[in-house]
Amino acid sequence: MNLQHWLQRIEQQHPKSIDMGLDRVRAVADRMGLGRPARRVATVAGSNGKGSTVAFIEAIAAASGLRVGAYTSPHLLAYNERVRIDGADASDAALVEAFEAVEAAREAITLTYFEYGTLAALWLFERADLDLAVLEVGLGGRLDAVNLVDPDVAVITTVDLDHQDWLGPDREAIGTEKVGIARPWTPLVLGEDDPPSSVLGHAYAIGASAIRAGSDYRFGRDDSGAGAGAVEGAGAGWWWREPGFELALPLPRMAAPAQLRNAATAIAALRALDLDIDDGAWARGVAAAQVPGRLQRFERDGVEVLVDVGHNPQAARALAEWLRAAPAARTIAVYGALADKDAAGVVEAIAPCVDSWHLAGIADAGSRGREARTLAAALANTAAADGSPHDDVAGALSVALAQARTGDRVLAFGSFHVAGAALAWLAAGDSEAGAGGAV
Template structure:
């Protein structure tokens, strides 16, 4: 009997003894056996600590507005695995994914692949058959040893570099930057979204002959003053480089960082050579959307905001967003994170904008999951340490929703698992 997609996902979760096992040897062997070549005429690979998913969404939306046939590979997913692979703006169907997994299984022989390696090969296999103009690959972890680095990109992007995944990438920003810079290629553009990238990134670019294109140095972006607003178009911003500029609508995606993410996307597409028009840039920036990035809901006058932010850098962006638009009433935080995160650093970045903390467990979220009591113990000496405790995100949301009043805001954040649980609860309530 043919396996369903659910069967396959269960199977590929069990094959490799580790959920993370970085390296390119295994995936390269299977890719060769599959006969994989280029996934598209042009490839952009997007790495970085934060902002990867949003930057991919901007690149995808602008390229589609330009009439290109586009594939995007992202991770992790929120509600369904199919979200990870998009072709022509649509999630991959179950049948297509099953066909790809069957081909990979037949080719791998004795090679033991990780869950992420299966998914990456499936994306590349489907993209090659779709005859794409552009494939956008989001790095899963790091860059140098990530499965997506199997493909040589025409343009590499590093959105930001900050402290995260230290167990795999190193203890400091310089070490992490070196790992992320591994997606760059000699004599190809490397787009850098940080105004002050780690010196390790710049050294590596110089060593291999990559052309570093830096925010605040080679391209610039700034919000336009209110008097520059067009009558019917609302707030706008400008992207510019030497000899070229374009005025664009503010991104539909919230948070201060989204203008930077959109600017990095514009730079990446300009670097490809065949640039979209100004009108196509504007249409794509306005259309880009990613679930779980300051995604807003309303229930009886209570605003509920869901965000995947899971490290101190992301928490600083959340804090800036809260400060820019404070709620009329109280702001409640429902916080749940995986066991390997700098949760104290997250709370330190956010505590000034939070009136009440509600902690939730993620015990059922794989080997990195953590129950609420252990989670609360890690936060004992922080502003969140005296927060209420709930077994899971759904229980926390139900409790907070019951006590919140009109004008209050509930911010649910800390992990993709947290956001997925919140979105599922909201769909049912």
């Protein structure tokens, strides 16, 4: 079977898309004889910022000459994006070989799509002689398949309301699930200045060494370019410091304000691992890190097009902060949301920055998909109540761009499915026109 056949097979192999728990996946991992995926492991959980934080860790370590593997999810355009080794997406052939290894070991045990993919990634990493594996949690942390591996550093970027059906009704309950990736007497890096008490309480209870933003490490903008311990060639931008160590760094290529915190969290994680990172690698890695679909910018006939994966109120608030700082003549939103997301909360957070709405259906997400008219009903009492419904993202984007004038902005956001469809539609247009893409 080719990769597409395998993906179709593993998607249908388990009766549920989500089946939290480690017993089944641990049993298969034992049969596969899986050991450590790398000499050092960093596991990253959080409501928002996981993928970007993984990218910063990966880019800085790679810039220092380390051999790095990264496992992330979901993907935007191709499944291969989920498994990277030395900065390159896994090939179809490598993924097929890994899936065959999982299939041979699982026998009668059923695995979800994510569990299958996690075992395949760990199998590939173990064979790649990696210095560092960076593993992104799929959902929660405590019962996520990634939590099979004992990390050398655990990272929690943020804790906010998301996946409440699975993780609990409030930040404290959700924090309890996410801090399940922590291990006794190992570093736990926290990206928030004020994490839930459940996170701190569990860390202290098991003896994990909590490293907190705003306390154990600090960061901030510095447009002067000054600062003790400046990295050669970093230039003006921002600073990061902990007692006895300081960096002056270039601003990240990724534009959202939250990326400064994600980069700072990544640096704290690498410092906690006590890896041999050369001085210049901090700046080179921060400058090089990039993840598709995070305020990714395009230009179409004088209209700025932004694509962002933000899908919960916390992400929408961060997105609104950027939009306020970079005003356009008009902002036209193309918004789609999965059925289990707080669509009204997202709209409320960003509505002051949006002039008109187009609502896009999501049909490729199985039972979690939501048609545009169903979404419109859920938003009947919000600023998006008059939004035009469209069957899919391509249709919504096409109409939004037709309505836009020079100086306007079109924002496509609300889900990885929306971002992926938008990027595919924009790439198809570039191909047909022979034009350039992102700016």
